[in-house]
Amino acid sequence: MSTPLGMPSPARSGTAGVPTLPEGSTLTKKDFTSDQEVRWCPGCGDYAILAAVQGLLPELGLRRENIVFVSGIGCSSRFPYYLDTYGMHSIHGRAPAIATGLATAREDLSVWVITGDGDALSIGGNHLIHAMRRNVNLTILLFNNKIYGLTKGQYSPTSEVGAVTKSTPAGSVDAPFNPVSLAIGAEASFVARTIDSDRTHLTEVLRAAAAHRGTALVEIYQNCPIFNDGAFQLLKDRDEAKARIAHLRAGEPVRVGEDHVVVRDEHGRMVVLPEADADASRVVVHDPTEADPSTAFALSRLDDPTMQHVPMGIFRQVHRPTYDDLVREQVREAVEAGGTADRDPDEVLADLLRGRDSWTVDGTRAGSAEQSLEARTTEGPTAAAGDALQREGERALVE
Ligand SMILES: Cc1ncc(C[n+]2csc(CCOP(=O)(O)OP(=O)(O)O)c2C)c(N)n1
Ligand code: SF4
Ligand SMILES: [Mg+2]
Numbered sequence: 001m002s003t004p005l006g007m008p009s010p011a012r013s014g015t016a017g018v019p020t021l022p023e024g025s026t027l028t029k030k031d032f033t034s035d036q037e038v039r040w041c042p043g044c045g046d047y048a049i050l051a052a053v054q055g056l057l058p059e060l061g062l063r064r065e066n067i068v069f070v071s072g073i074g075c076s077s078r079f080p081y082y083l084d085t086y087g088m089h090s091i092h093g094r095a096p097a098i099a100t101g102l103a104t105a106r107e108d109l110s111v112w113v114i115t116g117d118g119d120a121l122s123i124g125g126n127h128l129i130h131a132m133r134r135n136v137n138l139t140i141l142l143f144n145n146k147i148y149g150l151t152k153g154q155y156s157p158t159s160e161v162g163a164v165t166k167s168t169p170a171g172s173v174d175a176p177f178n179p180v181s182l183a184i185g186a187e188a189s190f191v192a193r194t195i196d197s198d199r200t201h202l203t204e205v206l207r208a209a210a211a212h213r214g215t216a217l218v219e220i221y222q223n224c225p226i227f228n229d230g231a232f233q234l235l236k237d238r239d240e241a242k243a244r245i246a247h248l249r250a251g252e253p254v255r256v257g258e259d260h261v262v263v264r265d266e267h268g269r270m271v272v273l274p275e276a277d278a279d280a281s282r283v284v285v286h287d288p289t290e291a292d293p294s295t296a297f298a299l300s301r302l303d304d305p306t307m308q309h310v311p312m313g314i315f316r317q318v319h320r321p322t323y324d325d326l327v328r329e330q331v332r333e334a335v336e337a338g339g340t341a342d343r344d345p346d347e348v349l350a351d352l353l354r355g356r357d358s359w360t361v362d363g364t365r366a367g368s369a370e371q372s373l374e375a376r377t378t379e380g381p382t383a384a385a386g387d388a389l390q391r392e393g394e395r396a397l398v399e
Helices: 046-060 076-082 095-105 117-123 125-134 179-185 199-211 238-244 294-300 323-338 345-354 381-398
Strands: 067-071 086-089 110-116 139-144 190-195 216-221 245-248 260-264 270-274 310-317 357-361 369-373 376-378
Touching: 046 076, 046 139, 046 199, 067 076, 067 095, 076 086, 076 110, 095 110, 095 125, 095 323, 110 117, 117 125, 117 139, 117 179, 125 139, 139 199, 179 190, 179 216, 179 294, 179 310, 190 199, 199 216, 199 310, 238 245, 294 310
Parallel strands: 067 086, 067 110, 110 139, 139 216, 190 216, 245 310
Antiparallel strands: 190 310, 260 270, 357 369, 369 376
């Protein structure tokens, strides 16, 4: 499953603006390993993901003090403790919100979000979709083990129908989310899927995600041997994986196994056919940079809980302005236009709080008011309205 992903290089890197190491100096995986005892269960897929991230970070050539990992709550969210970078083990489901603030206020940081299927898609679903919609410059790693691990095995929004868990003893009746489909639907500009057990593929996807400017959502299939062991076993068996995985490689036909391809049928639907039976002109050639997300979405729907076909790789990689770049530009323009750079900050703040449209009401005299609109003080309608109210009150007293 280790393949070059063949991605075009982005217009502006995800780490542009983040200070790099001094010329000639490098860091190693060890430099990114903290002194904290790792508290995951033996055999947990989180170890492999941690090792892959620690292995990739030195490649980015960034200063450790300019990298931050923000997590929510869950086993996966313990991740920041184990990295020797800045980190925040934050609030359940809120890592995208905190990371949005950081990425916006600090252009000089490489901001990563670590989250689980419960953290990202249950309590944090709203925060996740809006970070993606806004295209905040974040790399979000969503560890999907299809279970709440930390709280000892309740079903999650990615658990399959029928899953028997601590909170669904008779089997889940909920239809699960497909995180890749959800991310594409939420307008994420980079969406990928990989798996904990394929270090090469995982690293390649992480590398491309880190290079992307905008929200990169990476779903990582992660085994929880304690509460949902074997959830991805079919993809770990060499022969089964070969037959089921559709490798997404830019510029190449989408193949499933050795002899099947993905084609668009005469109704425009995507189907998997033996290559020998397929009309070559209908074979889908992967292009994650396509502006229209429909094809990427259709590819994501090839997947189903039986794992007959599982697309892996980068589904979507498009470029559009990021929220944080745009906000910083607005702030710069406002500072220039407002000429506030030389002014007393307290005065500037007071002006800001007062706004451009405020009223001063003299409570001792009914109907007396002063209106300030767009910084011009005028006799506003409030005084007349106040007089009318007063007359109404007087009439009521008489009647
Ligand atoms: C406000 C709040 N609600 C519920 C919890 C309990 N809780 C902690 S972690 C978790 C789910 C974690 O699942 P997931 O994100 O999939 O992480 P995993 O442990 O599987 O890595 C829940 C429900 C909490 N800590 N805070
Ligand atoms: S409960 Fe599962 S997800 Fe959590 S540390 Fe243990 S094996 Fe990993
Ligand atoms: Mg989980």
